[in-house]
Amino acid sequence: xxxxxxxxxxxxxxxxxxxxxxxxxxxxxxxxxxxxxxxxxxxxxxxxxxxxxxxxxxxxxxxxxxxxxxxxxxxxxxxxxxxxxxxxxxxxxxxxxxxxxxxxxxxxxxxxxxxxxxxxxxxxxxxxxxxxxxxxxxxxxxxxxxxxxxxxxxxxxxxxxxxxxxxxxxxxxxxxxxxxxxxxxxxxxxxxxxxxxxxx
Amino acid sequence: xxxxxxxxxxxxxxxxxxxxxxxxxxxxxxxxxxxxxxxxxxxxxxxxxxxxxxxxxxxxxxxxxxxxxxxxxxxxxxxxxxxxxxxxxxxxxxxxxxxxxxxxxxxxxxxxxxxxxxxxxxxxxxxxxxxxxxxxxxxxxxxxxxxxxxxxxxxxxxxxxxxxxxxxxxxxxxxxxxxxxxxxxxxxxxxxxxxxxxxx
DNA sequence: CCGTGAAAACGGACAACGTTCAGAACAGCG
DNA sequence: CGCTGTTCTGAACGTTGTCCGTTTTCACGG
Numbered sequence: 001x002x003x004x005x006x007x008x009x010x011x012x013x014x015x016x017x018x019x020x021x022x023x024x025x026x027x028x029x030x031x032x033x034x035x036x037x038x039x040x041x042x043x044x045x046x047x048x049x050x051x052x053x054x055x056x057x058x059x060x061x062x063x064x065x066x067x068x069x070x071x072x073x074x075x076x077x078x079x080x081x082x083x084x085x086x087x088x089x090x091x092x093x094x095x096x097x098x099x100x101x102x103x104x105x106x107x108x109x110x111x112x113x114x115x116x117x118x119x120x121x122x123x124x125x126x127x128x129x130x131x132x133x134x135x136x137x138x139x140x141x142x143x144x145x146x147x148x149x150x151x152x153x154x155x156x157x158x159x160x161x162x163x164x165x166x167x168x169x170x171x172x173x174x175x176x177x178x179x180x181x182x183x184x185x186x187x188x189x190x191x192x193x194x195x196x197x198x199x200x
Numbered sequence: 201x202x203x204x205x206x207x208x209x210x211x212x213x214x215x216x217x218x219x220x221x222x223x224x225x226x227x228x229x230x231x232x233x234x235x236x237x238x239x240x241x242x243x244x245x246x247x248x249x250x251x252x253x254x255x256x257x258x259x260x261x262x263x264x265x266x267x268x269x270x271x272x273x274x275x276x277x278x279x280x281x282x283x284x285x286x287x288x289x290x291x292x293x294x295x296x297x298x299x300x301x302x303x304x305x306x307x308x309x310x311x312x313x314x315x316x317x318x319x320x321x322x323x324x325x326x327x328x329x330x331x332x333x334x335x336x337x338x339x340x341x342x343x344x345x346x347x348x349x350x351x352x353x354x355x356x357x358x359x360x361x362x363x364x365x366x367x368x369x370x371x372x373x374x375x376x377x378x379x380x381x382x383x384x385x386x387x388x389x390x391x392x393x394x395x396x397x398x399x400x
Numbered sequence: 401c402c403g404t405g406a407a408a409a410c411g412g413a414c415a416a417c418g419t420t421c422a423g424a425a426c427a428g429c430g
Numbered sequence: 431c432g433c434t435g436t437t438c439t440g441a442a443c444g445t446t447g448t449c450c451g452t453t454t455t456c457a458c459g460g
Contacts, residue, residue: 005438033417044439046420055418110371111311128373156374157365157388164364165357171310173328174356185357189393192357196396233446244410246449255447 005042013051015041020062021105029108034058059112060121066105067127073098074134084141085194091135092162092186099166100182106170135159142197154197161189213251215241220262221305229308234258259312260321266305267327273298274334284341285394291335292362292386299366300382306370335359342397354397361389 007015019040024032034055038045052058077094081087099106114120136155143151168174169182207215219240223232234255238245252258277294281287299306314320336355343351368374369382 034419035417045418046440047438049419050437107311110367110373111307113372125375153384154388154392157385157392160365160368160374160385161361161389162364163368164362164366165360166364167310167367168360168363172313173310174360175325184353185360188354188357189361192354192396192400193389193392194396195399196392196394199395199399200392234448235446245447246411247409249448250408 009051012041012043012047016048016051016058017061017065020058021065024062024104024108025102028104029111032059056112056114056118059108060114060124062105063109063112064121064124064127066102066109067124067131069102069105070095070098070109071127071131071134074131078134078138084138085190087138088135088142088158088194089187089190091138092190093183095162096166096169096182096186099170103170106166110167132156132159142194158190158193161193162186165189209251212241212243212247216248216251216258217261217265220258221265224262224304224308225302228304229311232259253318256312256314256318259308260314260324262305263309263312264321264324264327266302266309267324267331269302269305270295270298271327271331271334274331278334278338284338285390287338288335288342288358288394289387289390291338292390293383295362296366296369296382296386299370303370306366310367332356332359342394358390358393361393362386365389 016037020032020037023036023040034045034048037058038048048058052061074091074094077097078087078090081090132155135158136151139155139158140146140151143154146154165182165185174182216237220232220237223236223240234245234248237258238248248258252261274291274294277297278287278290281290332355335358336351339355339358340346340351343354346354365382365385374382
């Protein structure tokens with residue numbers, strides 16, 4: 001038809017992303033289909049494929065936004081805190097909080113995988129890296145004089161651990177523990193780990 | 201037709217599970233369809249629905265078997281070790297090893313969720329619980345005189361952490377760390393965490 | 401050996417999915 | 431008005447989970 005609506009390609013893209021995120025939040029990863037997104041923005045499926053390469057492209061785009069959202073949330077929750085250990089605890093708690101508040105977005109970020117045929121997204125990997133660097137910089141004061149390689153490894157260890165608590169919380173496999181206050185676990189993990197660093 | 205083949209219902213069930221696990225290992229979670237399973241065992245899809253309630257039922261069954269396999273692997277790798285801390289390290293390393301050796305089975309265990317309409321599987325939850333208790337019992341010597349609630353909480357914290365490293369390893373989001381030897385992370389986590397417990 | 405009824409298995413149907421693409425419908429220009 | 435090129439549609443294809451009417455086969459009674 002040629003520009004039947006008033007929306008530029010860029011606008012269509014934004015609308016599609018917003019609609020997809022709404023569907024994701026409401027119905028979860030599995031309920032997010034290209035057809036539903038197309039219906040929600042008033043276009044047909046075919047048009048979506050002129051905006052996104054395929055469904056994986058759309059999902060990866062949403063995942064990049066989720067990573068940004070987590071990063072922003074971590075910054076917000078930690079910037080007002082001075083003491084490094086308290087900051088790490090706040091970062092961990094914020095991570096858990098995000099996962100519990102946006103379980104579907106969190107899950108899709110880690111469960112969706114690009115098919116091997118598609119080339120990896122550098123922008124997405126950089127965002128993950130940036131998030132880990134936030135931990136790394138806050139961990140540095142606890143390991144004075146440690147070489148960068150050691151610092152990176154320890155940050156990855158600690159943050160992998162925090163991620164595990166969030167992942168289990170969101171997967172529903174943590175029910176047996178009976179405790180729904182998952183910040184307790186992250187608090188204990190960060191505190192005990194830090195104590196171990198200080199002792200070692 | 202009435203028993204055209206020689207296979208009892210129980211046998212068909214076993215065949216279907218074995219076939220499904222093979223497909224899962226070869227093609228991943230997303231490539232596992234009811235039709236492929238039916239083809240693989242020489243029956244039609246309809247017949248599969250007389251054996252399993254639906255696809256979720258089949259997947260949950262496989263997940264219970266995966267949990268058993270992890271449990272067995274953890275036992276094998278830890279039973280010959282006397283020292284409690286070394287045992288914990290071995291348990292963590294075994295967990296990581298299983299995740300890396302069977303990424304698709306590991307992922308499905310934590311990524312598949314029963315639809316809310318289906319009643320939760322007590323047998324599956326008990327298996328997860330049993331796995332955590334293995335950690336708990338090996339953690340006890342490090343926390344002499346700790347009340348059971350504290351012990352459970354600490355075991356959950358530590359094992360959540362180990363799980364996070366395995367989950368990140370398997371999700372492919374850990375590439376930035378550059379290190380493919382994930383046991384280093386679990387070793388550091390367990391050792392530092394234990395040092396923190398001893399210090400506190 | 402044949403007939404019958406119940407159990408077992410098939411196979412086609414349905415809706416929804418991702419993806420593609422020929423052609424229709426429009427905007428702007430001359 | 432008519433032409434041109436972009437934009438968009440709508441139908442199609444193959445695959446998925448799930449259901450159910452139909453057919454086939456077996457075990458048993460006569």
